[in-house]
Amino acid sequence: xQFVPYLNFNGQCEEAFNTYARxxxxxxxxxxxxxxSPMAAQVGPDxxxxxxxxxxxxxxxxxxxxxxxxxxxxxxxxxxxxxxxxDVAEAERIFNALSEGGQIxxxxxxxxxxxxxxxxADRFGTPWMINVSKPM
Numbered sequence: 001x002q003f004v005p006y007l008n009f010n011g012q013c014e015e016a017f018n019t020y021a022r023x024x025x026x027x028x029x030x031x032x033x034x035x036x037s038p039m040a041a042q043v044g045p046d047x048x049x050x051x052x053x054x055x056x057x058x059x060x061x062x063x064x065x066x067x068x069x070x071x072x073x074x075x076x077x078x079x080x081x082x083x084x085x086x087d088v089a090e091a092e093r094i095f096n097a098l099s100e101g102g103q104i105x106x107x108x109x110x111x112x113x114x115x116x117x118x119x120x121a122d123r124f125g126t127p128w129m130i131n132v133s134k135p136m
Contacts, residue, residue, distance in 0.1 A: 005081050007065035007126055010073040013051035016124040017065060021056060023097045029056040034069070043069050080119065080127040091116045091132045098122050 009016055014031055021028045034040060035048030043050070050067040063081075068074075085091045095108040095116075101123035108118035108130060115132040122128060 002062075004062045004064055007063065007081075008068040008073060008076070009051075009065060009124060011050060011067050012124050013054060013065050013067040016122075016126065017051075017054050017056055017063075019122075019124075020063065023094060024056075024058045026056065026058050029054050034067075075125055076127055080129045082129040082131060085116075085130065085132050088115050088132055091118075091130050095120070095130050098128055 007013075007016070017031075018028050031051050032053045033048065034043045034050050034052045037052050039052065040048060047067070047069055050069070052066055054065050056063045056065075083091075083094060085094070092108055095118050099118070099120045099122065103121045105119040105121075106117070108116050111117045113134060115134055116130065117132070118128075118130045120128055
């Protein structure tokens with residue numbers, strides 16, 4: 001079994017996933033658009049080019065997403081995508097890139113349990129945590 005985060009966006013899915021691909025150093029994913037689906041007639045002309053589904057592979061993990069058509073979009077709440085890293089420099093690089101233009105709840109810093117830890121939402125509204133654990 002594998003847990004796969006599925007992120008919903010309010011029209012910025014393509015921009016978000018292209019940004020994530022650049023930050024995580026992977027190839028930009030292919031996008032499945034509403035206009036190429038059986039739902040094309042159910043969305044307005046301004047949504048035909050929006051993303052119905054995308055899967056991005058990062059190593060052996062997946063991150064999925066879509067643009068949720070109005071009125072189905074809701075801002076994420078009650079969850080965060082947690083990145084568990086081993087390298088402090090890589091954690092700081094990712095934090096700096098992902099948090100740019102977003103809302104920082106806790107800047108990246110050392111804690112009693114982690115070499116580095118941070119909580120923030122990126123500029124697309126996706127809530128993240130970054131963690132570099134200390135040996136227990």
